[in-house]
Amino acid sequence: MIELKVSVPGGTYPVKIEAGLLPRVGGLVESVHEGRRGLVVMDQNIQSPHGETLLSGFDSQWTLATDGLIATEANKKQEAVSGLHQSCLEAGLDRGSLVVGFGGGITGDVAGFAAASFLRGIALVLVPTTLLAMVDAAVGGKTGVNLPLPGGKGLGKNLAGAFWQPKAVLVDPLVLHTLPVRDLRCGLAECIKHGFIGDPGLFEFIDSNRQAILAADPAVITTLVERALRVKISVIEQDEREAGGRAALNLGHTFGHVVESVEALDLRHGEAVAIGMVAAAQCAHEIGRVGKEVVDQARDIVVSVGLPATLPSPVDVNALVAAMQFDKKTLDGQLRLVLPGQDGVDIVEDVPTEAVKAAWRTVGAGD
Numbered sequence: 001m002i003e004l005k006v007s008v009p010g011g012t013y014p015v016k017i018e019a020g021l022l023p024r025v026g027g028l029v030e031s032v033h034e035g036r037r038g039l040v041v042m043d044q045n046i047q048s049p050h051g052e053t054l055l056s057g058f059d060s061q062w063t064l065a066t067d068g069l070i071a072t073e074a075n076k077k078q079e080a081v082s083g084l085h086q087s088c089l090e091a092g093l094d095r096g097s098l099v100v101g102f103g104g105g106i107t108g109d110v111a112g113f114a115a116a117s118f119l120r121g122i123a124l125v126l127v128p129t130t131l132l133a134m135v136d137a138a139v140g141g142k143t144g145v146n147l148p149l150p151g152g153k154g155l156g157k158n159l160a161g162a163f164w165q166p167k168a169v170l171v172d173p174l175v176l177h178t179l180p181v182r183d184l185r186c187g188l189a190e191c192i193k194h195g196f197i198g199d200p201g202l203f204e205f206i207d208s209n210r211q212a213i214l215a216a217d218p219a220v221i222t223t224l225v226e227r228a229l230r231v232k233i234s235v236i237e238q239d240e241r242e243a244g245g246r247a248a249l250n251l252g253h254t255f256g257h258v259v260e261s262v263e264a265l266d267l268r269h270g271e272a273v274a275i276g277m278v279a280a281a282q283c284a285h286e287i288g289r290v291g292k293e294v295v296d297q298a299r300d301i302v303v304s305v306g307l308p309a310t311l312p313s314p315v316d317v318n319a320l321v322a323a324m325q326f327d328k329k330t331l332d333g334q335l336r337l338v339l340p341g342q343d344g345v346d347i348v349e350d351v352p353t354e355a356v357k358a359a360w361r362t363v364g365a366g367d
């Protein structure tokens with residue numbers, strides 16, 4: 001078993017990675033948490049292939065309730081959290097109880113926010129079941145939901161939430177055998193992002209192991225998750241609450257969140273991030289931070305794993321620029337972008353609107 005440690009000001013917690021770990025989750029939870037009462041929040045799509053296996057590992061001392069969650073961005077909302085609070089009450093959870101989030105990034109974010117806010121915060125363990133959640137969402141303590149934007153302008157991503165670190169993150173790469181390949185690719189988008197932030201060797205690893213990754217080969221996935229997580233962990237250990245450096249993890253997200261919110265485009269989070277990384281690279285090139293080869297590198301790696309590098313259909317560039325103001329990094333109305341540079345990525349302020357528009361046009365926005 002691979003065990004990584006995440007050390008943040010509130011304490012240290014383990015990330016355990018092992019193929020076949022799922023039936024032992026109950027015992028592993030007991031090594032980090034004393035209580036024996038909990039609510040398992042389970043993505044409805046994985047209840048049947050994996051739910052029984054997970055629950056089988058909790059012995060008879062446990063009083064566990066389960067609640068299914070519809071894992072869509074539209075359902076990643078306050079009402080879903082309220083529903084989980086109600087389930088916590090009905091299950092008799094108290095301050096010594098636990099929420100287990102079993103699913104992808106949506107399940108983890110919603111279950112995490114419910115745990116962070118029920119009785120002002122109870123213990124949380126995450127068992128991620130998508131590649132994206134394994135390499136990114138489950139680690140680092142960000143929880144939250146989307147909010148409807150004023151004027152009916154779609155959903156604002158992750159605009160309500162809390163920092164709430166899990167007690168442990170338990171990763172079983174075997175669960176990825178049931179994950180559609182489209183979602184595996186989405187996880188690769190966040191791995192590519194981590195490559196740009198702190199491990200360029202990840203590009204080479206992804207390139208040489210592309211087939212095995214897309215076939216969910218457990219040994220290759222284990223290495224991929226470990227490498228990608230090492231980048232994420234080093235970033236959050238330096239800046240748990242995004243006072244500075246953690247914003248690097250938003251590479252591609254300011255552009256990406258905007259197109260993810262356009263329902264007609266039907267883009268998953270990872271797909272939107274892939275397009276967003278290409279746009280961010282172009283934007284960095286427009287203002288002289290990187291050469292054209294960085295834009296080409298971003299596009300090549302994204303396309304090589306089957307992720308989109310352009311919008312599936314054109315969207316008006318001015319509407320896209322206007323929607324960027326709802327990004328969480330915006331301060332005093334000033335847009336702040338995470339852009340690649342000569343050495344990793346940085347937050348850049350005062351990016352000229354023309355450079356942002358040129359970046360959008362590169363990924364297929366129209367006038």
Ligand SMILES: NC(=O)c1ccc[n+]([C@@H]2O[C@H](COP(=O)([O-])OP(=O)(O)OC[C@H]3O[C@@H](n4cnc5c(N)ncnc54)[C@H](O)[C@@H]3O)[C@@H](O)[C@H]2O)c1
Nearest residue numbers: 045071104105106107129130132133137142175178179269
């Ligand atoms: N908290 C963070 O730090 C953080 C970081 C990155 C992304 N996110 C969030 O994560 C979300 C995206 O996460 P995601 O890509 O995991 O999406 P997701 O949770 O929607 O899962 C993708 C799809 O796969 C299904 N699924 C999950 N596991 C499965 C399995 N093992 N087998 C078969 N189907 C399975 C789900 O039902 C869903 O249809 C976004 O909302 C994003 O904002 C959060």
